[in-house]
Amino acid sequence: MSQKQLSAADELLEKGLRNIWYGICPSSFIADKPISLRRCGYKMVLWRDLNGVLHALEDHCPHRGAPLSMGINMGDRLACGYHGVQVDHEGVAVSVPGSPGCKLEGMKATKTFPVEEKVGMVFAYIGDEKHPEPPPLVLPEQLTSPEFSSFLCYAEWKTDYRYVMDNVMDPMHGSYLHKQSHSMSFGDTAADFSIRETDSGFIFEKTGQRGINFDWTEWIENGTHWMRLEIPYPKTGGPGGNFHIVGTYTPITPTMAAVTHWRCRKVEGWQRDAWRFLYKNRLEARHWHVLEQDRTMMEKFEPDAWDREILYQHDLGLVRLRRRLRSLAQAQLNEMAQANAA
Helix, strand or coil, X not given: CCCCCCCHHHHHHXXXXXXXXXXXXXXXXXXXXXXXXXXXXXXXXXXXXXXXXXXXXXXXXXXXXXXXXXCEECCCEXXXXXXXXXXXXXXXXXXXXXXXXXXXXXXXXXXXXXEEEECCEEEEEECCCCCCCCCCCCCCHHHHCCCEEEEEEEEEECCCHHHHHHHHCCHHHHHCCCCCCCCCCCCCCCCCEEEEEECCEEEEEECCCCCCCCCEEEEEECCEEEEEEEECCCHHHCCCCCEXXXXXXXXXXXXXXXXXXXXXXXXXXXXHHHHHHHHHHHHHHHHHHHHHHHHHHHHCCCCCHHHHCCCCHHHHHHHHHHHHHHHHHHHHHHHHHHHHHC
């Protein structure tokens, strides 16, 4: 976002909307030792107890504010490395060794984050005071149906996460930035677009072209914000149907984003095994190359690029998405203001 003074809605969007699930990091990032990650305006500590169950708290000891991530994993709790205060997975200071029985003991003083692990990814629910309990974590069909096979792709880009969403909501850039890609070298380099409503969001699509190139993007709201697209594959891409990409994007800081994609294909039986082998040995490097083209472009945008745009018909989708996000942000702010005034 630009360096101009931000509105309250912009400030909220910069950190990320509340009351939804966010992709935090791959499950493989978290072993036995606590790790610290910044996401959605918070510094979080994540760790596993003795049974391997994942927990997440704000990385802040209620005593003096030391990072709990620098403490000791005691299973269902962390012992702060500064003064030994033990904070359990529910955010309660259950023991203060330096001053037993003090007012801090038994106090719930550290923010907790509900977490779930699905399809190789850690998801955390970022709620506000009015909505502490999460909705069910619902994944798109491509990540749950046994008819699909997927690969997780995670990266961190030095850009605002909203630039990443704008990029995905811009099918036309595939015909230019990615025109040398084996999967995006076909179709017209000029097109008209339209918006089609769905039960959970909308689809932004090329008019009169389907099954040729990067022809459409879907925005999904179901307790998590997802973006989905399909790219037809040439025969050299091996067995199976279209190449599906499911993505979710999380703010780390105003200039850093967690970018998560699953690369999916509808394949069964021997075709599944053949495609997974082909993907790891031939296709994965090509797909990383395409993502690197996006990353390099996004990271070179100036901070005030939003303020200097001259948009045209191809940009209807990202305009719609920006308006929707701003509407959601304003609604959350209004609800919190009414709750505080009551």
